Amino acid sequence: xxxxxxxxxxxxxxxxxxxxxxxxxxxxxxxxxxxxxxxxxxxxxxxxxxxxxxxxxxxxxxxxxxxxxxxxxxxxxxxxxxxxxxxxxxxxxxxxxxxxxxxxxxxxxxxxxxxxxxxxxxx
Numbered sequence: 001x002x003x004x005x006x007x008x009x010x011x012x013x014x015x016x017x018x019x020x021x022x023x024x025x026x027x028x029x030x031x032x033x034x035x036x037x038x039x040x041x042x043x044x045x046x047x048x049x050x051x052x053x054x055x056x057x058x059x060x061x062x063x064x065x066x067x068x069x070x071x072x073x074x075x076x077x078x079x080x081x082x083x084x085x086x087x088x089x090x091x092x093x094x095x096x097x098x099x100x101x102x103x104x105x106x107x108x109x110x111x112x113x114x115x116x117x118x119x120x121x122x123x
Contacts, residue, residue: 002027002112006096009117012086016121020081022096022114030074032098032112035105036081038119040092048094049081050105059102063089086121094119 008020020036035050049070050059058070069082079096094117097110104110 002029002032002098004029004096004098004112004114006094006114006117009094009119011120011122014087014121014123016086017082017084018086018119020083020094020096020117020119022079022081024077024079024098028074029072029077029079029098033100033102033105034070034072034079034096034098035110036070036079037095037097037108038090038092039095039116040089043092045095045108047106047108050102051079052102057102059106083119086119088121088123091119091121093117 003025005023033052036048037045039045051070051072055072067085071080096114098112099105099110
């Protein structure tokens with residue numbers, strides 16, 4: 001069983017940056033693909049970004065391409081989401097997860113989920 005714990009959320013202004021971290025415990029995340037999702041106020045949870053197990057292939061939602069960067073440090077058992085040029089529409093709870101394949105992750109079918117971290121972007 002992999003436990004995931006997100007951190008790094010907070011209240012920022014439009015144009016600012018944040019770096020979210022997702023630390024795995026109990027088991028290594030190195031053999032899993034990983035992803036980030038978010039759920040805005042009154043919205044359904046949506047895919048944000050994914051990365052393959054080795055960390056050399058990344059995938060992004062159109063809304064964050066060019067602004068967000070997902071990365072994975074298997075030695076630290078941690079997945080990151082660097083978010084630049086934040087917009088008010090990026091506000092929401094951000095969840096990380098681990099899964100077996102990129103297509104399954106992109107469809108929201110993950111083996112493990114974290115509890116989420118709040119990001120609020122003011123205009």
